[in-house]
Amino acid sequence: GAVVSQHPSWVICKSGTSVKIECRSLDFQATTMFWYRQFPKQSLMLMATSNEGSKATYEQGVEKDKFLINHASLTLSTLTVTSAHPEDSSFYICSARTGNRKAEQFFGPGTRLTVL
Amino acid sequence: AQTVTQSQPEMSVQEAETVTLSCTYDTSESDYYLFWYKQPPSRQMILVIRQEAYKQQNATENRFSVNFQKAAKSFSLKISDSQLGDAAMYFCAYRSAFTSNTGKLIFGQGTTLQVKP
Numbered sequence: 001g002a003v004v005s006q007h008p009s010w011v012i013c014k015s016g017t018s019v020k021i022e023c024r025s026l027d028f029q030a031t032t033m034f035w036y037r038q039f040p041k042q043s044l045m046l047m048a049t050s051n052e053g054s055k056a057t058y059e060q061g062v063e064k065d066k067f068l069i070n071h072a073s074l075t076l077s078t079l080t081v082t083s084a085h086p087e088d089s090s091f092y093i094c095s096a097r098t099g100n101r102k103a104e105q106f107f108g109p110g111t112r113l114t115v116l
Numbered sequence: 117a118q119t120v121t122q123s124q125p126e127m128s129v130q131e132a133e134t135v136t137l138s139c140t141y142d143t144s145e146s147d148y149y150l151f152w153y154k155q156p157p158s159r160q161m162i163l164v165i166r167q168e169a170y171k172q173q174n175a176t177e178n179r180f181s182v183n184f185q186k187a188a189k190s191f192s193l194k195i196s197d198s199q200l201g202d203a204a205m206y207f208c209a210y211r212s213a214f215t216s217n218t219g220k221l222i223f224g225q226g227t228t229l230q231v232k233p
Contacts, residue, residue, distance in 0.1 A: 032218055038159075043207060043223045057218070091159060097219050104151075105221060107161035 002028045004096050006108035013084055014116055021079045021111045023094030029074035030096035034105065035067070038091045050077055084115045118143040120210050122224035129198045130232050136183075137193045137227050139208030146170075147213035150184065151221070152193045156204040164206070167191065169213070195229075203231040 003026040013019050023033060032051050036044040048064075050056040050071035058064045066088075068080040077096070081088050091112050095105040120141045129135035141150070152164040167175045167184050174182050179196045195202055208224040 034220060041205075041226075041228070043226050044161075044221075046220060049218045049220055051218070093159075093161065095161070095221075102149075103219070104163060104166065105219065109158070109160050 002026075002096075002106045004030075004094065004106045004108040006094055006111050008111060009109060010112045010114075012114045012116060015085050016083055018080055018082045019084055019113060021081075021092055021094075021113075023077045023079070023096065023108050025075045025096045025106070028096075028098055028106075030077070031074065031099035032097050033071055033077040034095045035069060035077075035079050036093040036095070038093060038110075040091075044093060047079075081113065084113070086115045089113055089115045118145070118148075118210050118212070118222050120208050120222050120224035122208055122227050124227045125225070126228045126230070128230040128232060129195070131198055131200060133198055134194060134196045135198055135229065137195075137206050137208075137229065139191045139193070139224055141189050141191060141208070141210050141224075143189070143210065143212075145212055145214065149211045149213060150182075150191045151209040151211070152180070152182070152191075153207045153209060153223075154202075154204045155207065155226075156201075161207075165193065198231050200231050200233060203229055205229070 005024045007022045035047045047062045048056045048058045056069035071077040093110045095107045097103045097105045148169045150167045154162045165177045183192045205226045209221040
């Protein structure tokens, strides 16, 4: 299957700083990428959907100024958590798919963010 | 709006036995896809099986099979000959098949499966 990578896999930062998480599709062109947030023992919560070259579409309740998403190329999307606070600590997962109607989503391994 | 419900937060099964995880969904669409994903302790999401709504035949992947009841909007996962490596959180997910849709997945709450040796 297709491979999606995330970097970093784990990050600790101080409150008030910004953190950038990268999501890359390694062997296919990702027309669409998704960003999820997951708390322990809970389901994945979709934060936003991004299409290459377009502005991201955020789900209701997700602060777009807080979680900046950029999908600059067909293989790279970034999520920047701006002015992070302890409540932003979570597990962030990206996924990617091609534009084919039947295409499935391929998930990255996730990034654990801890804000002190 | 579409919803997916998994009513079993936790399930356990004896190694080599069979277990069924339940999932129901609600939609007014006629064409869609349903999925079961596995999330082991590593937290890497793994696709277990997918079902296309317009296909009558239930999907099967080795020890994993589904019981897709379109009229009842039910999509259960059966794991046969359970193995220790099957222990994970399992998510049922829905995706619209319409091209106007971005392909986003709607997940259920998840079921944690414990496999006892």
